Amino acid sequence: MSVLVVGISHKSAPVELLERLALDGDATVKLIADVVAGEHVTEATAIVTCNRLEVYAEVDRFHGSVEDLSGLLVARAEQPTEALLPHLYVHYDEGAVSHLFQVASGLDSMVVGEGQILGQTRDALRIGQEHGTVGPALNTLFQQALRVGKRAHAETDIDRAAPSLVSAALERSTVPVAGARAVVIGAGAMASLAVAHLSRGGASRIAVLNRTAANADRLAEEYSATSLPMTALLDELAGADLVVSCTGAPEPLVRLADVVTARGSSDRPLTVIDLALPHDVDPSVADLPGVELVNLTGLADELRGLEATAGVEDVRTIVGQEITAFLAVRRQASVTPTVVALRSMATAVVDAEMARLAARLPDLDDVTRAELLQTVRRVADKLLHEPTVRVKELADAEPAVSYTAALAELFRLDPEAVDAMTRAEGKQ
Numbered sequence: 001m002s003v004l005v006v007g008i009s010h011k012s013a014p015v016e017l018l019e020r021l022a023l024d025g026d027a028t029v030k031l032i033a034d035v036v037a038g039e040h041v042t043e044a045t046a047i048v049t050c051n052r053l054e055v056y057a058e059v060d061r062f063h064g065s066v067e068d069l070s071g072l073l074v075a076r077a078e079q080p081t082e083a084l085l086p087h088l089y090v091h092y093d094e095g096a097v098s099h100l101f102q103v104a105s106g107l108d109s110m111v112v113g114e115g116q117i118l119g120q121t122r123d124a125l126r127i128g129q130e131h132g133t134v135g136p137a138l139n140t141l142f143q144q145a146l147r148v149g150k151r152a153h154a155e156t157d158i159d160r161a162a163p164s165l166v167s168a169a170l171e172r173s174t175v176p177v178a179g180a181r182a183v184v185i186g187a188g189a190m191a192s193l194a195v196a197h198l199s200r201g202g203a204s205r206i207a208v209l210n211r212t213a214a215n216a217d218r219l220a221e222e223y224s225a226t227s228l229p230m231t232a233l234l235d236e237l238a239g240a241d242l243v244v245s246c247t248g249a250p251e252p253l254v255r256l257a258d259v260v261t262a263r264g265s266s267d268r269p270l271t272v273i274d275l276a277l278p279h280d281v282d283p284s285v286a287d288l289p290g291v292e293l294v295n296l297t298g299l300a301d302e303l304r305g306l307e308a309t310a311g312v313e314d315v316r317t318i319v320g321q322e323i324t325a326f327l328a329v330r331r332q333a334s335v336t337p338t339v340v341a342l343r344s345m346a347t348a349v350v351d352a353e354m355a356r357l358a359a360r361l362p363d364l365d366d367v368t369r370a371e372l373l374q375t376v377r378r379v380a381d382k383l384l385h386e387p388t389v390r391v392k393e394l395a396d397a398e399p400a401v402s403y404t405a406a407l408a409e410l411f412r413l414d415p416e417a418v419d420a421m422t423r424a425e426g427k428q
Contacts, residue, residue, distance in 0.1 A: 006069040007054030013087035045128030104149035113158035156311035173271040177201030187215035190246040237262035245280035
């Protein structure tokens with residue numbers, strides 16, 4: 001069995017295509033259920049964000065599984081197969097491990113190092129656990145990915161990337177932060193950074209708008225800002241100098257018509273900063289008199305610069321180390337069931353021969369019988385010691401060669417016995 005990833009993200013597809021694949025909680029659960037119902041799938045879950053949809057599955061074969069998972073994503077996009085397939089990517093086995101570790105550490109995010117992906121990875125694991133679609137393989141993989149992500153944030157400067165992006169966006173603004181009337185749309189990690197920057201920069205008033213009132217209240221209270229419902233957006237646009245939006249909603253929240261209505265005939269300076277993907281702001285607002293739009297497309301140079309300065313190479317080193325260690329442990333674990341089955345077979349042979357000896361020598365005393373049993377067992381152990389130690393070393397050094405399969409074939413091990421040992425190992 002091996003892990004397969006089929007996905008689509010901001011790196012492989014345009015925004016409008018990602019929007020078609022946006023899933024809410026119920027749709028995510030339905031997708032995972034459809035995946036795990038597949039003929040070749042034993043475990044499944046999905047990482048779902050505003051700019052990423054990735055299905056992770058434990059599968060018994062590559063080709064049939066790729067077609068099945070790709071077909072499920074095509075069906076949800078409601079696009080012709082040929083329109084979506086070029087934007088899908090596939091990672092298998094060791095490649096899947098590498099990809100998940102990079103995702104969890106923030107290396108694959110649009111804003112390198114953003115912390116929300118760790119929570120979204122944790123959500124993927126939780127959903128799979130709650131619905132019984134995550135078993136030993138994906139549980140181990142995702143738990144380790146979460147540890148890798150935490151280590152990346154704890155041991156490097158990658159946490160500086162997101163704050164630096166917010167700072168760069170505000171520096172682009174022709175409207176100074178000091179004394180500005182600011183509106184922040186959203187209450188997530190990026191919105192929190194925006195509110196913190198605006199507060200430190202001396203904004204005269206900060207309004208936080210979010211669809212979930214409790215989240216807006218919590219963020220606003222922390223920085224003595226004003227919490228408002230999304231229905232207040234039009235009124236807030238009318239008096240704003242700075243607007244920062246970072247919700248990643250499936251469609252624009254700041255529409256051209258709303259900005260036109262709110263501003264009327266005014267051409268006073270207004271900077272709108274859109275840090276979301278898909279876009280929160282209709283790009284055509286930049287054509288209005290006095291309105292300046294700063295978005296991720298315009299911040300592309302800053303994004304590239306952050307990768308060079310925010311400890312990204314250090315994170316890549318950590319991820320590389322963790323991938324190597326994880327795969328080594330996994331290869332060692334894959335050998336164990338075969339080794340256990342081999343030793344079980346040897347024990348059965350010893351027991352059978354001792355029973356035969358007892359039948360041929362019924363007058364053998366208990367002390368001699370025990371000594372003979374111990375001697376035969378020591379002989380069996382010594383004969384098996386070197387092959388079992390060596391097969392573990394070879395499995396780690398040359399993973400492309402199936403030494404476990406060779407061992408099972410040479411000793412004619414019962415495949416069902418090996419499978420039983422594998423299942424027992426997975427439950428531990």
